[in-house]
Amino acid sequence: MNYSPKTPEYPAYTVVKDIPTLKSVIKPLFKAKVIALDCETTGLDPLTDKIRLIQIAVPNYPVVIIDLPAIYKHNNVEHNTGDRRTNISRLLLNKLFCNSALKIAHNAKFEWQFLNQAGLQIAGRFFDTQLAYQVLNAGIKTSASLENVTRKLLRLQLDKTLQTSNWHQNLTPEQLQYAALDAAILLDLYPILVKKLKQANLLKIAQLEFYCMPVVAKMELNGMLFDVSQWHKLGAKLEADKINALQQLKQLRLVGKSQLSLLPELTDTVNPNSSQQVLAAFQAMGIPVQSTNQKDLVPLVNQYPIIKALLDYRHLAKITATFTDSLPKHIHPKTGRVHPNYYQLGARSGRFSCRQPPLQTIPRDAAARSCFIAAPNYQILKADYSQIELRIVARLSGDAKMRKAYRQGADLHKLTAALVTGKRITEVTEEDRRLAKAINFGLIYGMGAAKLRVYAETKYGVTMTLESAKAFRTRFFDAYSGVTKWHETIKKAYLRGVKESRTLAGRRRRWADKPRLAEMLNHPVQGLNADINKLAMVKLVKPLSRTNARLICVVHDEIVLECPENEIAQVSRILHRCMVAAAVKFLNPVPVVVDITVGDSW
DNA sequence: TTACAACCTTTA
DNA sequence: CAACTAAAGGTGGTAA
Numbered sequence: 001m002n003y004s005p006k007t008p009e010y011p012a013y014t015v016v017k018d019i020p021t022l023k024s025v026i027k028p029l030f031k032a033k034v035i036a037l038d039c040e041t042t043g044l045d046p047l048t049d050k051i052r053l054i055q056i057a058v059p060n061y062p063v064v065i066i067d068l069p070a071i072y073k074h075n076n077v078e079h080n081t082g083d084r085r086t087n088i089s090r091l092l093l094n095k096l097f098c099n100s101a102l103k104i105a106h107n108a109k110f111e112w113q114f115l116n117q118a119g120l121q122i123a124g125r126f127f128d129t130q131l132a133y134q135v136l137n138a139g140i141k142t143s144a145s146l147e148n149v150t151r152k153l154l155r156l157q158l159d160k161t162l163q164t165s166n167w168h169q170n171l172t173p174e175q176l177q178y179a180a181l182d183a184a185i186l187l188d189l190y191p192i193l194v195k196k197l198k199q200a201n202l203l204k205i206a207q208l209e210f211y212c213m214p215v216v217a218k219m220e221l222n223g224m225l226f227d228v229s230q231w232h233k234l235g236a237k238l239e240a241d242k243i244n245a246l247q248q249l250k251q252l253r254l255v256g257k258s259q260l261s262l263l264p265e266l267t268d269t270v271n272p273n274s275s276q277q278v279l280a281a282f283q284a285m286g287i288p289v290q291s292t293n294q295k296d297l298v299p300l301v302n303q304y305p306i307i308k309a310l311l312d313y314r315h316l317a318k319i320t321a322t323f324t325d326s327l328p329k330h331i332h333p334k335t336g337r338v339h340p341n342y343y344q345l346g347a348r349s350g351r352f353s354c355r356q357p358p359l360q361t362i363p364r365d366a367a368a369r370s371c372f373i374a375a376p377n378y379q380i381l382k383a384d385y386s387q388i389e390l391r392i393v394a395r396l397s398g399d400a401k402m403r404k405a406y407r408q409g410a411d412l413h414k415l416t417a418a419l420v421t422g423k424r425i426t427e428v429t430e431e432d433r434r435l436a437k438a439i440n441f442g443l444i445y446g447m448g449a450a451k452l453r454v455y456a457e458t459k460y461g462v463t464m465t466l467e468s469a470k471a472f473r474t475r476f477f478d479a480y481s482g483v484t485k486w487h488e489t490i491k492k493a494y495l496r497g498v499k500e501s502r503t504l505a506g507r508r509r510r511w512a513d514k515p516r517l518a519e520m521l522n523h524p525v526q527g528l529n530a531d532i533n534k535l536a537m538v539k540l541v542k543p544l545s546r547t548n549a550r551l552i553c554v555v556h557d558e559i560v561l562e563c564p565e566n567e568i569a570q571v572s573r574i575l576h577r578c579m580v581a582a583a584v585k586f587l588n589p590v591p592v593v594v595d596i597t598v599g600d601s602w
Numbered sequence: 603t604t605a606c607a608a609c610c611t612t613t614a
Numbered sequence: 615c616a617a618c619t620a621a622a623g624g625t626g627g628t629a630a
Contacts (some may be wrong), residue, residue: 275610358612
């Protein structure tokens with residue numbers, strides 16, 4: 001079965017450089033039910049780079065290669081400079097791109113953004129061959145590049161060496177051939193992917209992703225406005241704090257000449273950023289640690305002042321290096337905003353991942369988040385699902401106590417606190433509730449007693465013995481017997497050797513090797529959270545289009561909009577309605593709560 | 603010199 | 615038998 005991939009045949013093509021040719025060759029394209037699209041561009045940034053070619057492939061017709069700069073020159077419009085005047089070429093192309101045909105592209109977000117910036121619109125039904133491949137292979141390590149997808153599904157080897165060739169000058173026949181093939185090949189990939197999606201019962205999830213694609217494309221172009229002077233102020237303070245923390249460390253003799261001259265490796269300066277050196281120094285000082293990570297050090301902070309100093313320094317070093325120094329590099333010179341890259345299927349669970357900058361890991365302190373601001377006369381609307389993962393667990397397990405608590409609008413953490421401590425709800429203290437939070441979040445994915453003890457201490461500041469951790473664990477599963485049964489069901493599948501998991505919406509995660517039980521417990525929850533948030537984003541499109549609000553950020557269970565001040569009330573209602581509707585579809589009868597806040601910043 | 607895995611910390 | 619998940623990214627250390 002191991003054929004070596006063949007070289008594909010190059011399709012016929014027509015190059016379009018003027019309006020009369022465009023008018024004549026575009027006509028047959030309107031009859032097509034499917035249109036495959038690809039663009040060659042001068043770079044990867046839709047805000048500054050430009051389209052060089054648009055390739056359009058439909059069945060049984062030469063690939064139409066549109067030399068967009070040449071056409072625009074004919075029409076005397078500026079490309080990608082905000083010049084949005086209508087003209088004959090834009091009218092023709094928009095009519096085609098917004099018709100009822102299915103638009104096929106590989107990483108359609110890229111084409112969408114570049115067309116948008118060129119003053120063109122593309123709308124209607126999409127089929128993204130990259131997203132389709134990723135939906136099929138979620139959890140499996142495999143490249144979703146066009147080259148790899150073509151090799152895997154068609155056993156053809158594309159030659160991508162021309163992808164990064166010079167697309168500025170007059171194009172060679174080889175370049176045009178290459179460009180034509182990239183569009184034409186999509187027509188061959190499409191039916192195979194549809195068949196596979198149907199067979200795997202993944203068509204609906206793929207369509208959710210396709211509907212989501214333009215929303216994400218627009219969100220990235222929108223970006224977030226960033227108050228760089230405020231950020232620098234914050235950065236300066238953190239930098240000063242960091243230097244102070246370093247001084248503390250030095251006074252406690254971690255950094256600088258060590259007094260332990262018997263150990264030659266410690267006579268040199270210890271670099272506090274090196275876990276290796278720090279560990280050696282700690283051990284030489286007689287501190288009993290095997291590692292220098294938080295969970296091992298936190299229990300010792302009171303005993304050893306130097307550990308407190310190190311953790312303080314680490315925190316500030318992390319914040320300054322990862323955020324204060326690097327975030328301003330991502331401010332786009334053209335917009336003054338940060339435009340991260342969202343990957344719709346960047347996480348195995350179906351969640352988004354986000355890079356450059358990683359907006360999903362910005363520290364939660366008000367100081368940091370307040371640097372992400374609304375434009376003048378706008379406000380930031382932030383909406384997040386309340387305890388969505390626990391509600392999903394309540395829905396999936398059908399656990400009676402959990403469902404009753406949510407139905408009554410009770411505080412589930414307090415309930416858990418009462419159940420594991422044996423107190424009445426009214427007697428539960430703040431500390432008890434913190435303990436319960438650690439228990440709820442940890443145990444639903446199968447955390448053991450030993451980890452629970454450590455986790456409760458490092459993340460929630462609650463100390464307990466291993467025995468009490470064991471007892472809490474037992475009491476949790478006794479109290480929530482529905483959760484216990486749900487875990488047992490998944491464990492049975494796990495023991496049978498099942499190597500895939502589905503969310504309620506049908507999203508699949510696969511494992512190439514043996515899954516871990518916790519991964520199988522996690523996917524139905526985290527994956528459904530992703531399904532719900534994506535559905536909410538899709539539901540928002542139409543009602544939001546009637547307002548001037550724009551989507552600027554999503555973080556797993558949170559949606560952030562930038563909204564004109566005079567539309568806050570209206571848009572809040574829309575946001576609330578769409579998010580609740582998306583979640584209710586899957587969580588009913590477990591109630592859904594969406595919290596919305598309004599402010600000048602994130 | 604560069605490429606990569608290990609370690610650590612940040613988020614939901 | 616017990617097992618918390620999903621990411622991005624900076625830094626130091628080492629292998630090529």
